[in-house]
Amino acid sequence: MPGPTRAPTLADVAAAAGVSLSTASLTFSGNKPVSEATRERVLSAAASLGWTGPNPLGRSLRRGRSGVVGIAVGQLSTAFRDPAALPMLDAVSEVLGAAGLGLLLMGDDEEHARLPLDAVIYDICGRDDWGPYGELVAREVPLVVVEGPSWPGTTFIDIDHRGGAAALAAHLHDLGHRRVATLTLEASHPQREREAGLREVFPRASVVGACASDLAEAQRLAADFLSADPGVTAIVCQSDVQAAGVVLEARRRGLDVPSDLSVAGFDGVATPWLDLSLTTVVQPLVAKGRATAEAVLARISGADVDDVVLPVELRVGDSTGPA
Amino acid sequence: MPGPTRAPTLADVAAAAGVSLSTASLTFSGNKPVSEATRERVLSAAASLGWTGPNPLGRSLRRGRSGVVGIAVGQLSTAFRDPAALPMLDAVSEVLGAAGLGLLLMGDDEEHARLPLDAVIYDICGRDDWGPYGELVAREVPLVVVEGPSWPGTTFIDIDHRGGAAALAAHLHDLGHRRVATLTLEASHPQREREAGLREVFPRASVVGACASDLAEAQRLAADFLSADPGVTAIVCQSDVQAAGVVLEARRRGLDVPSDLSVAGFDGVATPWLDLSLTTVVQPLVAKGRATAEAVLARISGADVDDVVLPVELRVGDSTGPA
DNA sequence: CCGTCGTATCGAAACGTTTCGCCACCTCAG
DNA sequence: CTGAGGTGGCGAAACGTTTCGATACGACGG
Numbered sequence A, B: 001m002p003g004p005t006r007a008p009t010l011a012d013v014a015a016a017a018g019v020s021l022s023t024a025s026l027t028f029s030g031n032k033p034v035s036e037a038t039r040e041r042v043l044s045a046a047a048s049l050g051w052t053g054p055n056p057l058g059r060s061l062r063r064g065r066s067g068v069v070g071i072a073v074g075q076l077s078t079a080f081r082d083p084a085a086l087p088m089l090d091a092v093s094e095v096l097g098a099a100g101l102g103l104l105l106m107g108d109d110e111e112h113a114r115l116p117l118d119a120v121i122y123d124i125c126g127r128d129d130w131g132p133y134g135e136l137v138a139r140e141v142p143l144v145v146v147e148g149p150s151w152p153g154t155t156f157i158d159i160d161h162r163g164g165a166a167a168l169a170a171h172l173h174d175l176g177h178r179r180v181a182t183l184t185l186e187a188s189h190p191q192r193e194r195e196a197g198l199r200e201v202f203p204r205a206s207v208v209g210a211c212a213s214d215l216a217e218a219q220r221l222a223a224d225f226l227s228a229d230p231g232v233t234a235i236v237c238q239s240d241v242q243a244a245g246v247v248l249e250a251r252r253r254g255l256d257v258p259s260d261l262s263v264a265g266f267d268g269v270a271t272p273w274l275d276l277s278l279t280t281v282v283q284p285l286v287a288k289g290r291a292t293a294e295a296v297l298a299r300i301s302g303a304d305v306d307d308v309v310l311p312v313e314l315r316v317g318d319s320t321g322p323a
Numbered sequence C: 001c002c003g004t005c006g007t008a009t010c011g012a013a014a015c016g017t018t019t020c021g022c023c024a025c026c027t028c029a030g
Numbered sequence D: 001c002t003g004a005g006g007t008g009g010c011g012a013a014a015c016g017t018t019t020c021g022a023t024a025c026g027a028c029g030g
Helices: A010-017 A021-029 A036-049 A056-063 A076-081 A085-098 A110-114 A133-138 A161-174 A189-201 A215-228 A240-252 A285-300 B010-017 B021-029 B036-049 B056-063 B076-081 B085-098 B110-114 B133-138 B161-174 B189-201 B215-228 B240-252 B285-300
Strands: A068-072 A102-106 A119-122 A143-146 A155-159 A180-184 A206-210 A234-237 A262-264 A280-282 A308-310 A313-315 B068-072 B102-106 B119-122 B143-146 B155-159 B180-184 B206-210 B234-237 B262-264 B280-282 B308-310 B313-315
Touching: A010 A021, A010 A036, A021 A036, A056 B056, A068 A085, A068 B102, A076 A085, A076 B085, A085 A102, A085 A285, A085 B076, A102 B068, A110 A133, A119 A285, A133 A143, A143 A285, A155 A161, A155 A285, A161 A189, A161 A234, A161 A262, A161 A280, A161 A313, A180 A189, A180 A215, A180 A240, A206 A215, A215 A234, A215 A240, A234 A240, A240 A262, A285 A308, B010 B021, B010 B036, B021 B036, B068 B085, B076 B085, B085 B102, B085 B285, B110 B133, B119 B285, B133 B143, B143 B285, B155 B161, B155 B285, B161 B189, B161 B234, B161 B262, B161 B280, B161 B313, B180 B189, B180 B215, B180 B240, B206 B215, B215 B234, B215 B240, B234 B240, B240 B262, B285 B308
Parallel strands: A068 A102, A068 A119, A119 A143, A143 A155, A155 A308, A180 A206, A180 A234, A234 A262, B068 B102, B068 B119, B119 B143, B143 B155, B155 B308, B180 B206, B180 B234, B234 B262
Antiparallel strands: A102 B102, A280 A313, B280 B313
16 A cells, blocks of 8 residues: 555565575675676566665764765855856866766855855855854864965965965056056955055056956946046956946946056956957866865865965956057 | 863754653644643753754755745846846745745756755756756756746746737737848747747748847847848847847937837836837736745645646737737 | 685664653642 | 652664774685
8 A cells, every 4th residue: 555655775686586685785886796696686676676775874873974066155146147257167167066066055144054064165255254264173173264264273265365466566567657546446365465465566557446346336436446547557457247337338438448457357268249359367277176175075085185275377468558 | 071072953952851852752743732841941051052053954854845946947147137037036936934944946057866865946948958857857846947848757937938929929910010030049949839829820920030038149049130131020039038139229220219219028027228118028027926935835745736837928028010 | 626816795883962751850739 | 648749860863974883705725
């Protein structure tokens, strides 16, 4: 009499096949050899019972792993609106997926710290700290921090913000620019490093403002700035999206880029809707994602992992020219 | 003698506090009252042992729930490049997060079906079917399909593609357009429905081509089409990003939008880099996300859930005008 | 013919939690 | 003083899997 019969378990399969629980388990895990005859008996028993493979919950408890890796990105829509986030996320997901791990989005709320996570990736460029961090450390969940500030007991994946920004600044200096302004990200590790790199060359660069990597916000800040201080010959932004906003705003006021104003970005992402190739610092997004995922895998397997700093590359486009 | 001592368990806490395992559990879950004296004893025992709350793995097995909900979106970078995806994702995440659930990204590989998932959201507009579906159904994992084709035993969340597309088409017809072309998404449920809506008004609309919701691809298709067939007065796209691509390409050829060519989109997302407000069909992205998440919650709790079809709204912008 | 080895299988013990049913005790009404 | 009712706590049984150590058995070399 069927009724609302509960899902079959491996024990049911074993019983139906007339073998022990352990043999049934081995049949599916393949961790030890099983004779062909019994293998077939077990498989057909499983099929006829409709058993669909080991229950992930039981398996997780036994193995001490859930196969789920959290990725903390702050507000989701903000994080993914930045086109730099996607190739990185893709690479992380690909490497983890190949290892059978899944990626869980950790938003703003802290509840997620109670979920079964094997490791957590911190990729919250915008912020310097984050709530559940303490709880995760206490639970000894491996932490991999991407472009974050220094924290004890975690692995870091970073890029050479400072070097890239300095190279870009040198490029502008070579072009004859002397009065330079910068549009920065909100206070954070990348913001500080990138600004420091710029100031190695232009110690007194003025500040347009600080905002997220958002076109409209950048445009607004540029509008205010250009109205007030028409004297600068170049604006260095901390993201390509910001730079695009500045370009659009400059044009709106009749300024030509780059002959009237040079504009530079950071990241090296595609901006197909802009008919101009930005001068920018290209960061290796895919390599960053891979390195992050590989650090996660290593930490999960208990290995010690060295921090990583990836190189960046200056790409000169059509948005910068002689002062 | 400390050494590499394993993490403390609730049983250790109970022993240290001199109470039974069950009492210790109740102290933290609050499922039954515990006297103030013992509560304090247990709490301080937990604190001194460094016990950081119930191990999610044990809890998951016992409760039969992991707290993780999968969301299948196909290739990640493709899915999230579409700006329509983000508000929806945000809303889903918010509602699920409030219920203590996390969102796990399921990419293209099928391994993820072996993870401990309480439910799965199918939001793969681009495709008509997907590998692990069968396995998930066999495991009786609740499935909520967003804008997908009909599948047995799943819950559907949809929008009124056809009605919206028809309303938009009527708007163009009112403006006097008679020769209309359409740029569609790749074959899928939304594509079919939106095209059907258009053909209610323009049965013989020609087809520019089909592509993802991608600016560059749309631009390329528009270029080919406009070179070959200059006779149409309006192009109806199946996404705003596509429409933006068509606008850019039309302008590149010296055509004015809307006086030389009317262009319409779908979705109602922000395109801040376009100095033109698109005529489009606005879909309620946040409501769609909320409805999806609520369906998931209901299905997880075992309830039967009705399918949902959300209304859309025509928004007339500056990209369409008299023929 | 006996000792050894390798292979296939099995039983039992984890993994860490929640919850069901029961017991002991205290209080209060009769 | 006694029985009823309520409260706080306890023991034990799940939840479903993997894996360790032991056992049975056939083959093989001496």
